[in-house]
Amino acid sequence: MVYRNDIINLFTDNKMVLDSATLEFIMSNKDPVKISKYIITFYSEKKIFRISMNLINVLFSNSNTTKKSVVTIKKISDQSTESKTKNSANLFRDYFINRFKKTKNLLSLKQSMSGATSIAKAFKRDGEVSIIGMIYDIKESRSENNKEATYVIELEDDTGFIRGYVNKSIIEKNPVTLDEVIGVIGHINPQKKYITINNIIQPDIPRNMEKKKGNRDVSIAFISDLHVGSKNFLRDKWNDLSSFLGTEHRINNEDIRIESLFVVGDLVDGIGVYPGQEDDIDIVDIMKQYEELSYLLKKLPSNINIYILPGNHDIVRAIEPQPELPDNLKELFSENVIFLSNPSYITYDGVNILLYHGRTFDDLVGSLPKMTYSTPTFGMNYMLKTRSLVPVYGGKTPISPEYETWDFIETLPDIFATGHIHYHEIASAYNISLINSSTWQSQTAYQRMHNFSPMPCILTVVNLATRSIYSEQV
Numbered sequence: 001m002v003y004r005n006d007i008i009n010l011f012t013d014n015k016m017v018l019d020s021a022t023l024e025f026i027m028s029n030k031d032p033v034k035i036s037k038y039i040i041t042f043y044s045e046k047k048i049f050r051i052s053m054n055l056i057n058v059l060f061s062n063s064n065t066t067k068k069s070v071v072t073i074k075k076i077s078d079q080s081t082e083s084k085t086k087n088s089a090n091l092f093r094d095y096f097i098n099r100f101k102k103t104k105n106l107l108s109l110k111q112s113m114s115g116a117t118s119i120a121k122a123f124k125r126d127g128e129v130s131i132i133g134m135i136y137d138i139k140e141s142r143s144e145n146n147k148e149a150t151y152v153i154e155l156e157d158d159t160g161f162i163r164g165y166v167n168k169s170i171i172e173k174n175p176v177t178l179d180e181v182i183g184v185i186g187h188i189n190p191q192k193k194y195i196t197i198n199n200i201i202q203p204d205i206p207r208n209m210e211k212k213k214g215n216r217d218v219s220i221a222f223i224s225d226l227h228v229g230s231k232n233f234l235r236d237k238w239n240d241l242s243s244f245l246g247t248e249h250r251i252n253n254e255d256i257r258i259e260s261l262f263v264v265g266d267l268v269d270g271i272g273v274y275p276g277q278e279d280d281i282d283i284v285d286i287m288k289q290y291e292e293l294s295y296l297l298k299k300l301p302s303n304i305n306i307y308i309l310p311g312n313h314d315i316v317r318a319i320e321p322q323p324e325l326p327d328n329l330k331e332l333f334s335e336n337v338i339f340l341s342n343p344s345y346i347t348y349d350g351v352n353i354l355l356y357h358g359r360t361f362d363d364l365v366g367s368l369p370k371m372t373y374s375t376p377t378f379g380m381n382y383m384l385k386t387r388s389l390v391p392v393y394g395g396k397t398p399i400s401p402e403y404e405t406w407d408f409i410e411t412l413p414d415i416f417a418t419g420h421i422h423y424h425e426i427a428s429a430y431n432i433s434l435i436n437s438s439t440w441q442s443q444t445a446y447q448r449m450h451n452f453s454p455m456p457c458i459l460t461v462v463n464l465a466t467r468s469i470y471s472e473q474v
């Protein structure tokens with residue numbers, strides 16, 4: 001086993017230093033020592049001592065690997081099928097303390113939050129203060145003095161609780177949810193122990209995010225929610241997908257050669273996921289559903305790499321983070337299938353991609369007024385703004401507190417792809433591409449009952465060289 005310190009030492013022995021992204025890139029490689037020696041040899045000759053991801057991208061775009069993708073996968077979850085931390089209150093406490101600390105660190109870097117004080121110290125002050133806290137409670141209220149609708153937000157940090165009053169207009173501009181860590185600026189009333197909040201600060205997305213491009217002229221594609229085994233799986237359209245993937249296209253004056261396909265969860269329909277599911281499936285054995293999935297993936301061109309991750313319908317544990325498919329299932333698939341956890345962070349030719357099935361959409365609908373099942377990229381934007389894949393705890397998304405606050409988005413991705421809601425939407429958040437991938441299942445009885453029309457069989461294609469995005473109705 002190679003540890004991060006071994007790699008750091010290897011570089012310092014050669015009088016070189018690494019930034020954290022480069023260290024993660026090296027550690028996610030199959031042979032971290034071998035790739036480190038390769039980098040050291042290349043750059044020591046050039047007398048370059050500070051190694052960044054830009055230099056790594058230059059190195060690999062100049063080397064013989066140009067024709068092959070350079071993909072690194074950061075593992076989040078181990079392969080355990082059960083969460084190791086059932087009923088572990090302490091671990092959940094640590095998990096939220098960690099969320100608080102990580103978000104506080106980010107917020108503290110903001111100029112507006114540079115003078116932030118703890119809740120205990122704020123009570124000793126008068127006038128304007130800034131505080132960073134986690135939202136313990138939030139509710140709308142209308143007091144006699146306040147004609148305008150007001151929200152009451154209870155904030156907590158590691159020194160205490162404070163009640164904050166904030167006008168509805170501020171909340172509408174900056175919606176917040178329970179368990180979110182925010183900065184607030186306002187006037188403290190130390191006698192009555194409350195703060196009148198004038199401004200809410202979230203980690204947010206920097207406006208100057210670079211639009212990072214890949215170093216080769218290839219494209220990648222996204223779909224999701226195949227639900228193989230369901231009576232509503234759109235089998236006929238699968239053949240059309242295969243021929244589309246196997247052909248080079250020219251779209252908007254760009255040559256499109258799809259190298260990889262990402263399937264963002266709910267690979268099969270599963271068994272017993274919801275009451276009455278037996279009426280909706282035509283393959284009742286879950287192993288047979290995966291055999292069918294494997295058969296369908298084999299029908300796609302064999303030169304396409306297929307990255308698959310689980311969703312809430314798959315065989316792995318429902319508690320997030322979800323591990324890759326188990327080894328006995330992996331054996332069913334061909335070599336071009338790559339198994340990922342949910343969520344997964346991968347770097348593809350220098351472009352950072354965050355893949356998350358999207359169960360948390362079910363919690364954001366209901367927590368954020370503007371979030372609906374037809375506005376998934378609003379929710380995705382919100383996850384990036386708050387730096388959490390699961391901003392609200394205790395709802396429909398079961399989470400495990402292991403793996404050190406796995407839902408925290410430490411590094412903002414260049415491409416963020418989700419699925420789950422069977423809609424299709426593409427948006428951009430300051431050069432971050434947001435993709436809610438389309439399903440391969442037609443409208444189910446449950447969706448009909450809820451008057452929801454899915455948008456199936458739309459392939460999303462990203463040209464990595466230009467970062468242009470296309471939607472192709474298959």
Ligand SMILES: [Fe+2]
Pocket residue numbers: 225265266311312313357419420421
């Ligand atoms: Fe799902």
